[in-house]
Amino acid sequence: MSASIEIRALTKRYGATTAVSDLTFTVRPGVVTGFLGPNGAGKSTTMRMILGLDEPDSGSVTVGGRPPRAHSAPLREVGGMLDPRAVHPSRSAYHHLLALAQTNGIGRSRVAEVIDAVGLRAVAGRPAGKFSLGMAQRLGIAAALLGDPATVVLDEPVNGLDVEGIRWIRGLLADLAAQGKTVFVSSHLMSEIAQTATRLIVIGRGRLIADTSVSEFIAAAPAASRVRVRSSDQDSLGRLLSAPEVSIEAAEDGALLVSGLPADHVGAAAGAAGITVLELATEQASLEDAFVDLTRDAVEFRAPARPAAGPAVKEEQ
Amino acid sequence: MTSMTPNPALAPAALQAYPRPQKVTQARVLRSEWTKLRTQPSAWWALLAAVILITGFGVGYSLLLQARPPHGAAAIAAFDPAAVSLAGVQLAQIAAGVLGVLLITSEYATGLIRTTLAAVPRRLPVLWGKAATLAAATVAVSLPAAFAAFVAGQSILGRQHLAVSLSQPGVARAVIGGALYLAVAALLGLGLGALLRSTAGGISALFALLFAVPLVAGFLPGSWADDVGKYAPATAGQAITTAHPDPTSSLPPWAGFGVFCAYAAILLGLAAIRMRRGDA
Numbered sequence: 165m166s167a168s169i170e171i172r173a174l175t176k177r178y179g180a181t182t183a184v185s186d187l188t189f190t191v192r193p194g195v196v197t198g199f200l201g202p203n204g205a206g207k208s209t210t211m212r213m214i215l216g217l218d219e220p221d222s223g224s225v226t227v228g229g230r231p232p233r234a235h236s237a238p239l240r241e242v243g244g245m246l247d248p249r250a251v252h253p254s255r256s257a258y259h260h261l262l263a264l265a266q267t268n269g270i271g272r273s274r275v276a277e278v279i280d281a282v283g284l285r286a287v288a289g290r291p292a293g294k295f296s297l298g299m300a301q302r303l304g305i306a307a308a309l310l311g312d313p314a315t316v317v318l319d320e321p322v323n324g325l326d327v328e329g330i331r332w333i334r335g336l337l338a339d340l341a342a343q344g345k346t347v348f349v350s351s352h353l354m355s356e357i358a359q360t361a362t363r364l365i366v367i368g369r370g371r372l373i374a375d376t377s378v379s380e381f382i383a384a385a386p387a388a389s390r391v392r393v394r395s396s397d398q399d400s401l402g403r404l405l406s407a408p409e410v411s412i413e414a415a416e417d418g419a420l421l422v423s424g425l426p427a428d429h430v431g432a433a434a435g436a437a438g439i440t441v442l443e444l445a446t447e448q449a450s451l452e453d454a455f456v457d458l459t460r461d462a463v464e465f466r467a468p469a470r471p472a473a474g475p476a477v478k479e480e481q
Numbered sequence: 482m483t484s485m486t487p488n489p490a491l492a493p494a495a496l497q498a499y500p501r502p503q504k505v506t507q508a509r510v511l512r513s514e515w516t517k518l519r520t521q522p523s524a525w526w527a528l529l530a531a532v533i534l535i536t537g538f539g540v541g542y543s544l545l546l547q548a549r550p551p552h553g554a555a556a557i558a559a560f561d562p563a564a565v566s567l568a569g570v571q572l573a574q575i576a577a578g579v580l581g582v583l584l585i586t587s588e589y590a591t592g593l594i595r596t597t598l599a600a601v602p603r604r605l606p607v608l609w610g611k612a613a614t615l616a617a618a619t620v621a622v623s624l625p626a627a628f629a630a631f632v633a634g635q636s637i638l639g640r641q642h643l644a645v646s647l648s649q650p651g652v653a654r655a656v657i658g659g660a661l662y663l664a665v666a667a668l669l670g671l672g673l674g675a676l677l678r679s680t681a682g683g684i685s686a687l688f689a690l691l692f693a694v695p696l697v698a699g700f701l702p703g704s705w706a707d708d709v710g711k712y713a714p715a716t717a718g719q720a721i722t723t724a725h726p727d728p729t730s731s732l733p734p735w736a737g738f739g740v741f742c743a744y745a746a747i748l749l750g751l752a753a754i755r756m757r758r759g760d761a
Binding site: 212215216217218219232233234235236237238239240242244246247249250251252253254255256259262263264265266267268269270271274277278281307309311312339343 | 495496503505506516517520523588596597598600601759
């Protein structure tokens, strides 16, 4: 069974805006594939085309070898969640799922099963519009899983979930992949994807930036670490450390940011020259930094650059 | 997975495989649309409003004419007691039409339409399913209401010896026609809602079609006002709700109803083209 998502030279325009441009990649079964890109990069547009909702201007999408709109049992082929808030606010979660199930001839017992599987049994009779974002996410995931689909496509499924919910969904996605399903999950946060996915598709401004594995992506991340040092004589220390393979920058507060040397070398060099070290630390470049570096030229909306780059801080979020 | 779950209500269970065969059929989509209609409170409110308007206004108008009966042979000859007791249909068409608009625009407004169409990628079964459930629900609710309004109205008008019975020519057709008219008005709303994908736009267009078009036609010079006006959607459709339509200002009952149905069919057809092609 080949349940791959095959995207070939896919292009989609909305008026003058090109949302997705000449995109080609394959999402394979058996692993969780992350779909990463800044907001506005074209992730949701691509997912809508995978679900057969938007028509490509050129290129093609196939799921399990056929165009998404050619499936006679679509919920068996691909289950998707695009927007967890896309429910009728006064209809109960149960009836929301039941109406969806009935279109494909899926029984009431399966509706009850998916409700249990996402942990919504106690609230299934309540209007879906009154759900918290976390509950709405679970309802959206329940809808995606109704038909026991070979391919699962989720747009930002972790948004709004609490820590327990995030852990739950990671386990769920891993289980689905282990069952041999194709699992394609978008996020705009690299740190999130790194803990969830094995494969990685990165896009920016509608174009493919990387089609790789998460571990390769992390290994290839530039400027893996640098040393931050403050001392009694920064100028001398700077001259002392300078070498062809070493780059040194000055941070706003006067500290030196040294790339290419381990911290113990910096400390030893300062000590040998009689310079008092006031502060010495290794800063790990975060995955987020690597991602930002990679997509720097591909971000559509960006605040104007600040006058001087501030010192790298610990990984946020 | 996790050994402790702080909230037992949200404790997920393992999901089993579901090997039973699946397939989208028109009948299944119809069932799904019926589930949606009956679990959408706004639909019940609209149908309740239709019942109240049909019966309430029918009784009220009958009482008014009982108090001020027609004078003179010509006025009595032109008096249509069946139409008087069914006058509420003209107000109830607002409720039915708005229900039709809302049935589809609520899905566009919330984004639910994407979930729906991802499950039914051929898309048109959704539109036909909505049309069928909408028409059936409207008839099911408004036919008893029209009958009740007729019976109550005739018992009131009977005090002035103006009542007619269902067995008289055209009377039963007018009562049933009231319910049919409302079903097609609802379909008109559905077509406009699906075409415009906006609640405000759909309701505005519906009001323009039902109320503004006859008004504008009335401004036409001389006999044009009647000749053109009788083809206006509401005027044409309401020929079926009167026992004795006036041939100068309205089409024959079934012909008029046919014209009204044609408007709805054209709008639903255009909506189908828009829905089938392009982006959901």
